[in-house]
Amino acid sequence: MSLIIENLTVRHGAITAIDSLSFRVNERELAAVIGANGAGKTTLLRTLSGLNEPIGGSVTWHGESILHTKPEDLVRRGILHVSDGKTVIPELSVKENLALGGLWRKDKKDVVVATDEVIDLFPRLGERLTQSADTLSGGERQMLAIGRALISRPKLLLLDEPSLGLAPLIIDQIFQTLDSLRHKLGLTVVLVEQNAMSALGIADTGIIINLGKLVTVGKSNDLKSDPNLRAAYLGY
């Protein structure tokens, strides 16, 4: 019962962004994927969520393949991808952005419950429900994107650089929230980050990739203290 990636290869035209990558993430674990710009982190997540098509390899979640499946179907199987950058729909209100997360769900009662939970978790969203998402700050947008995913009751959460462009204080806040959430909800999380220290701080496992290839996998504590890795990839 876990996410198992084997020999995954993804290309963008002539560029091989992911090159026979293999690793696994156990259920209820948080795995931090670390790598420099262009390492292939985003491509990895996009492939896991069905946005990109791989040319080889396999990915299974709970024993079933999730490749060659539309993102909207994976969402219904509990796989939620919070992409980097503009992750909200700026033309819609905050409330509508949140509502999107529950649109497809049959259990409308639980959608209401989940929405209330999200608003409790991120009170700043609650204060801005009718505002257009365009007016939100970067941190609020990140909350909105995560909140929308939570309303879908995810089992596997794929997060792409949630710290991107945020102030250190907010980053800490988001990471703490994330850590308590995943324990509370029993989430499996793949967290892509360049901010290695924060990410490894809450992760169980660290996965370091470079130019699409696996560099090393290990307990996050071991990775944090490995001097070679620190110098080469972790940058602190």
Next chain:
Amino acid sequence: MRLFSTLLIGLSSGAIYSLMALALVLVWRSTRVVNFAQAGQAIASTYIGYLVISRTDNYWLALPVALVAGALIGALVDVALIRTLNKRVKSGPAAEMAPVIVTLGLLGLIRSTVGMIWGGDLKAYKAPVTNHGFTFGTTTIPFSPYNLLIVITAVIVMAVFSIIFQKTNLGLSLRAAAFQPEIARLAGVRVDLVRTIGWAFAGGAGAVAGVLVTPSNSLSPNSLDLLLVLGFVGAVIGGLESLLGAAIGGVVLGIGLAFILEYVSTSLAFPSAFIVLILVLLIKPSGILGKKGGRGA
């Protein structure tokens, strides 16, 4: 009185332009294609309405039948043609032109198919209520009960649209899929399906426009070409991105043209519309609602 009556006439023709503009905007927003075949889809639907009228003599049956037919044709065009096109033509110098050319080809295809089935002769389309103007005392104004009916029907259609778009889950999906298809997908919206529904709505709106405009003219395979152009002008006036803008743009155009026809010259209607089109595009390409990059509801 003349002023008022011209205003009303403009409102009635503008309502029809608005519907066509709405159809174009719906498709443009979701698919980034200006669907020139909209005139073809509308003419096919209007002829299907004609079948109903010629059998039953009932305009009120023809209108919903045409609407449903228009919606089905719209959905079919998206599924059969546009999806294939998007799959086949992803990049290259043709990517920008291909949709334009394909919808143009489809317009030709539908027009000639309609011609092969029904012939090129003009068909009369009976209005359900009189097209003779209202009379007040001794004066009869050009604005007729039928014109009033056009306005009411168009308002109903647009009200239904705006309720669907603003208040329903389907509407939310439609907007999300149109604005940010990828994020919508990641939130679980079935974007392809929703887009097809958007095409169906557009097809329905175009069909209603066709059935409403035809009793005042007559029906032939190319009788809606001008409506397409005026709908496009209306849509551009409204900024091409906004449904509200399309509605307003169509009405503004209708009223403007009515005044030119009444007070200046009947031969200037098309040139004026054309000049308005160019002026809007040159001076305020985001349309009169004019938010920059403005994508309102």
Next chain:
Amino acid sequence: MHKSRSIRLLVFIVIALAAFFLSNVVDELRVFQGASLSVYIVAIASIVLLTGYSGQISLGHGALMAIGGYSAVLAHNHWKVSIPISFAIAIVSTAFFGSILGWAAARLKGPYLAGTTLALAVGLPSLANQFSVLGGEQGLAFDVGAPPKSLGSDFTQYKWYFWICALAALIIVWITQNILTSRYGRQWRAMRSAPISASLSGIHIGRSKVLAFTISSGIAGLAGAMLVMTLNLVTPSAFPLSLSFAIVTGAVLAGVTNLGGGVIGALVLVAIPDIADLLAGKMGGAEKISANLPGFITSLILIVTVLLLPNGPKLSKLVSHKTK
């Protein structure tokens, strides 16, 4: 460069001689089709220059042909000018109109330009109905006169049209080809494939686009004048929307970037009515079938070509390599 130019000239002369020889051996209908072929070749050349080179789309070249057609007829009828002069007037007046339109067009993005030019194709020809000087629905007669006596007594009117059209087409294709290989042609191509670096390297994009629109319009105007000559008259209905469709189809068939391919596109367009007649006969020959089948086939070809060969037929690539 010089050598290739003289080879090209030789090719043109050979084609001309072959065409004139052919016109003496085939029957009257084929001669008339030869004239139509020439009209289409010129019209397609105008699209190739505009769309294939400068990257601007036009769905309204049928309307520009109408301007050329009416200008030629008005000039000929009112000022009694000779055919070449009336053709020249058609070119100049349409180019003038095109330069105004092009000024606006250079500022419009793809779909907007497509819609605007389509509007023109729909509205402009019918405008002629409203002005009595243009003859309304009946149009104006265009009589270029019988062929000169010196060509012999069995020299038919159609053959005369063909000679005029073929000569005009050869000259204009020759000129167009030279424009496309000139500095301007290279500028257009640079502008189309890499607009930013083109403007950095000093190409004035706006001006360059307007120039392309102007020249293209002039060529379309000539095609319009040739068309109305073969019809003996000019009417609004000579320039239906389907004419604009047909020209675009021909250009798409040609791969849009290739003048030589334009000949193939034009051949297909000329052949379509024949094919349609054949099919219509098989389908019972009803008037409504035979009247609409050509449009149906043209549109079908247009859609299928774009779907199957979005970047033009491979063949055109071979040819364009040779002409480089």
